[in-house]
Amino acid sequence: xxxxxxxxxxxxxxxxxxxxxxxxxxxxxxxxxxxxxxxxxxxxxxxxxxxxxxxxxxxxxxxxxxxxxxxxxxxxxxxxxxxxxxxxxxxxxxxxxxxxxxxxxxxxxxxxxxxxxxxxxxxxxxxxxxxxxxxxxxxxxxxxxxxxxxxxxxxxxxxxxxxxxxxxxxxxxxxxxxxxxxxxxxxxxxxxxxxxxxxxxxxxxxxxxxxxxxxxxxxxxxxxxxxxxxxxxxxxxxxxxxxxxxxxxxxxxxxxxxxxxxxxxxxxxxxxxxxxxxxxxxxxxxxxxxxxxxxxxxxxxxxxxxxxxxxxxxxxxxxxxxxxxxxxxxxxxxxxxxxxxxxxxxxxxxxxxxxxxxxxxxxxxxxxxxxxxxxxxxxxxxxxxxxxxxxxxxxxx
Amino acid sequence: xxxxxxxxxxxxxxxxxxxxxxxxxxxxxxxxxxxxxxxxxxxxxxxxxxxxxxxxxxxxxxxxxxxxxx
Numbered sequence: 001x002x003x004x005x006x007x008x009x010x011x012x013x014x015x016x017x018x019x020x021x022x023x024x025x026x027x028x029x030x031x032x033x034x035x036x037x038x039x040x041x042x043x044x045x046x047x048x049x050x051x052x053x054x055x056x057x058x059x060x061x062x063x064x065x066x067x068x069x070x071x072x073x074x075x076x077x078x079x080x081x082x083x084x085x086x087x088x089x090x091x092x093x094x095x096x097x098x099x100x101x102x103x104x105x106x107x108x109x110x111x112x113x114x115x116x117x118x119x120x121x122x123x124x125x126x127x128x129x130x131x132x133x134x135x136x137x138x139x140x141x142x143x144x145x146x147x148x149x150x151x152x153x154x155x156x157x158x159x160x161x162x163x164x165x166x167x168x169x170x171x172x173x174x175x176x177x178x179x180x181x182x183x184x185x186x187x188x189x190x191x192x193x194x195x196x197x198x199x200x201x202x203x204x205x206x207x208x209x210x211x212x213x214x215x216x217x218x219x220x221x222x223x224x225x226x227x228x229x230x231x232x233x234x235x236x237x238x239x240x241x242x243x244x245x246x247x248x249x250x251x252x253x254x255x256x257x258x259x260x261x262x263x264x265x266x267x268x269x270x271x272x273x274x275x276x277x278x279x280x281x282x283x284x285x286x287x288x289x290x291x292x293x294x295x296x297x298x299x300x301x302x303x304x305x306x307x308x309x310x311x312x313x314x315x316x317x318x319x320x321x322x323x324x325x326x327x328x329x330x331x332x333x334x335x336x337x338x339x340x341x342x343x344x345x346x347x348x349x350x351x352x353x354x355x356x357x358x359x360x361x362x363x364x365x366x367x368x369x370x371x372x373x374x375x376x377x378x379x380x381x382x383x384x385x386x387x388x389x390x391x392x393x394x395x396x397x
Numbered sequence: 398x399x400x401x402x403x404x405x406x407x408x409x410x411x412x413x414x415x416x417x418x419x420x421x422x423x424x425x426x427x428x429x430x431x432x433x434x435x436x437x438x439x440x441x442x443x444x445x446x447x448x449x450x451x452x453x454x455x456x457x458x459x460x461x462x463x464x465x466x467x
Contacts, residue, residue, distance in 0.1 A: 167411050167434060167435075169435060172418075175415050202410075
């Protein structure tokens with residue numbers, strides 16, 4: 001059963017298709033500075049989210065997904081190859097036979113998967129919008145996502161049997177149905193199987209799905225999942241093409257790397273959630289006193305800069321965060337916080353003061369005033385963007 | 398028909414459970430296989446006149462795992 005196949009798709013096709021995927025990826029990155037043309041709520045903060053999703057996909061997601069869905073794809077391919085070239089009761093499909101004409105079904109599989117996950121992202125984002133995510137809800141969701149990511153990383157490290165429960169096992173009837181479908185031999189099979197992968201997401205994908213839910217927008221959720229699955233595609237494509245055996249080896253080789261990245265992303269997400277909660281225990285708030293703060297406000301547009309007086313403080317809301325990060329204000333008297341934006345498009349515009357339950361999407365240029373009631377001497381009021389990325393504090397003296 | 402549970406200590410994710418369950422389609426005399434990554438075990442219901450424990454262990458090994466009879 002070692003019939004040699006002449007009409008194989010060579011490495012050139014793999015490279016070309018890989019390049020196409022990577023080109024799309026680069027396009028996403030290159031167009032990032034012009035993000036204001038895409039008027040998402042969080043501005044270019046949305047793009048940084050997509051970029052993180054894409055990088056997560058290309059680094060950890062592809063391998064992690066491959067571990068879960070690779071076998072499914074391989075069996076689908078085997079059926080296709082068997083249909084094309086091997087008739088009869090051939091059972092052992094290896095080596096040369098497995099290389100025949102497999103690029104096309106993999107591509108179909110991945111395209112279908114991309115479409116299915118984009119739709120799923122839209123659905124999750126839409127559901128998230130019905131949850132009317134207040135900063136507090138978003139914070140809780142971020143903390144849950146962070147814990148889920150960390151739990152999955154510890155599962156991969158095999159730290160304790162309890163962490164195995166962070167891996168969601170799909171119901172038996174679904175896995176059986178998928179397995180049976182994988183035996184189909186028509187061209188529709190890879191498309192169908194690609195779509196069915198939404199039912200067997202890997203740990204990283206599940207975490208990304210939770211993030212899509214947290215966006216509270218169908219467009220954002222769809223774009224986030226699109227960026228993530230697009231990121232997973234080149235790795236998935238190349239490794240899937242180079243047979244399942246190689247995938248299994250790579251899986252063993254890279255799983256620890258996946259766990260480390262997942263652990264880091266988990267802690268970053270958890271920390272973001274704590275920031276949005278206004279917790280002094282977040283990494284940024286704990287280390288603020290150790291890192292010297294820039295106490296000089298950055299220059300802003302003169303026309304929008306309000307004059308600071310005794311009962312008024314000014315915070316510049318820039319694309320790269322808040323300046324100064326530590327503001328001093330008089331204690332025991334009400335103060336007015338002037339939030340000044342000047343062509344600010346990042347998520348810093350989504351301004352939150354958790355302790356006051358204050359949340360406002362600031363205009364991209366202008367000044368918004370926030371009345372802050374009298375605070376005791378020595379107290380601190382943390383502020384952050386709605387994603388917990390940029391933070392700062394007002395110290396009352 | 399008998400039902401037997403094997404410990405599979407080297408499962409690493411829920412995909413492993415799926416792989417093991419696919420033995421349903423390979424082994425003669427199997428009625429049902431349920432594998433769980435959470436419990437690291439596989440329960441198989443089979444006709445012991447057509448299939449032996451050794452054959453099951455060998456099939457599991459072929460999939461890349463170790464089956465230990467409970």
